[in-house]
Amino acid sequence: MLLELLVRPNIRDLKPYSSARDEYKGVNAEVFLDANENPYNQPFNRYPDPLQRELKDVISPIKQVPASNIFLGNGSDEPIDLLFRIFCRPQIDNVVAIAPTYGMYEVCANINDVEYRKVQLDQNYQMSADKLIEQCDANTKLIFICSPNNPTGNAFPRQEMEKVLNAFQGIVVIDEAYSDFCDARPFRLDLKKYPNLVVLNTFSKAYGCAAIRLGMAFASEQIIALFNKVKYPYNVNALTQNAAKEVLADMDMLHHRVVMIKKERELLISAVEKLPLTVKVYPTDANFFLAKMKDADAIYNALVQKGIIVRNRSKVELCGNCLRITVGTKDENARLLAALRTLKL
Numbered sequence: 001m002l003l004e005l006l007v008r009p010n011i012r013d014l015k016p017y018s019s020a021r022d023e024y025k026g027v028n029a030e031v032f033l034d035a036n037e038n039p040y041n042q043p044f045n046r047y048p049d050p051l052q053r054e055l056k057d058v059i060s061p062i063k064q065v066p067a068s069n070i071f072l073g074n075g076s077d078e079p080i081d082l083l084f085r086i087f088c089r090p091q092i093d094n095v096v097a098i099a100p101t102y103g104m105y106e107v108c109a110n111i112n113d114v115e116y117r118k119v120q121l122d123q124n125y126q127m128s129a130d131k132l133i134e135q136c137d138a139n140t141k142l143i144f145i146c147s148p149n150n151p152t153g154n155a156f157p158r159q160e161m162e163k164v165l166n167a168f169q170g171i172v173v174i175d176e177a178y179s180d181f182c183d184a185r186p187f188r189l190d191l192k193k194y195p196n197l198v199v200l201n202t203f204s205k206a207y208g209c210a211a212i213r214l215g216m217a218f219a220s221e222q223i224i225a226l227f228n229k230v231k232y233p234y235n236v237n238a239l240t241q242n243a244a245k246e247v248l249a250d251m252d253m254l255h256h257r258v259v260m261i262k263k264e265r266e267l268l269i270s271a272v273e274k275l276p277l278t279v280k281v282y283p284t285d286a287n288f289f290l291a292k293m294k295d296a297d298a299i300y301n302a303l304v305q306k307g308i309i310v311r312n313r314s315k316v317e318l319c320g321n322c323l324r325i326t327v328g329t330k331d332e333n334a335r336l337l338a339a340l341r342t343l344k345l
């Protein structure tokens, strides 16, 4: 793969913004009069590290990815948007994605005026590498695969995703936002094998930090350099960097919570499966599941009346009469079940 040929010419030739802090290196600086900061109001007066080096050094051993292969952004939304801005020429290039899947890929494509080609999963929500490849042409820059997939919940067979990585000449984005809830080997461990791979992770799900807006992308150093060239200079603020370091200091707690959620997931699914309102629950590898109901709209509305909100996916292709239910605490799940058991429809 020749990255030079994939990248938009304006990005390849871009002279990136150089911040005050970029311009000195390797000295033990003590007096900072270079960035027009206010000398008072510590610690908020100083610009944060534009490359989040300390935080990446904490993340690296946890994710088993070298710090030089990590990009951090304002949620996963940032690397998703950057991928379009780096690789896709508006009105010329296109991207291919499975459907149904996470809505942000299509929104970002539309914002960037890039054609978005959907390839439907089959009735069992399985993807076909051949069908994805068939939709590609010389202007296809990105393929999006989300595994475990949102909203269907299932992870795809590794073989099928490897087939796409091997066959496609552009960038394959594998969104593993939910991989902590799944037993499959995550693709971020195989970056060396696939120079065209970008893996997305997030602090919003298994790490319980949706509020701090921190997303991760793992890729080759060349692709990371492109992300860094195009991103806003101080894209991750100091409060977020510090909060992330704090939660990662207690990985035992984070793992314990994932274990609890997985246990609750099994209990909740077997209870929902037994309800007369339920047609079926689809297999899941995430912290949510998709349930086909007899009348999803009516159940959704009745739950809203009781102050319980699930996601109504019944208008999504292949998801007729489906609700997407996130696994909550034991108490929240019990309240959902109690409400479902007393619904009079």
Ligand SMILES: *Cc1c(COP(=O)(O)O)cnc(C)c1O
Residues within 6 Å of the ligand: 074, 075, 076, 077, 078, 102, 146, 150, 175, 177, 201, 202, 203, 204, 205, 210, 214, 215
């Ligand atoms: C929730 C989710 C994310 C997380 O997005 P953030 O911007 O990091 O909060 C990413 N991808 C998928 C598929 C998701 O469902």
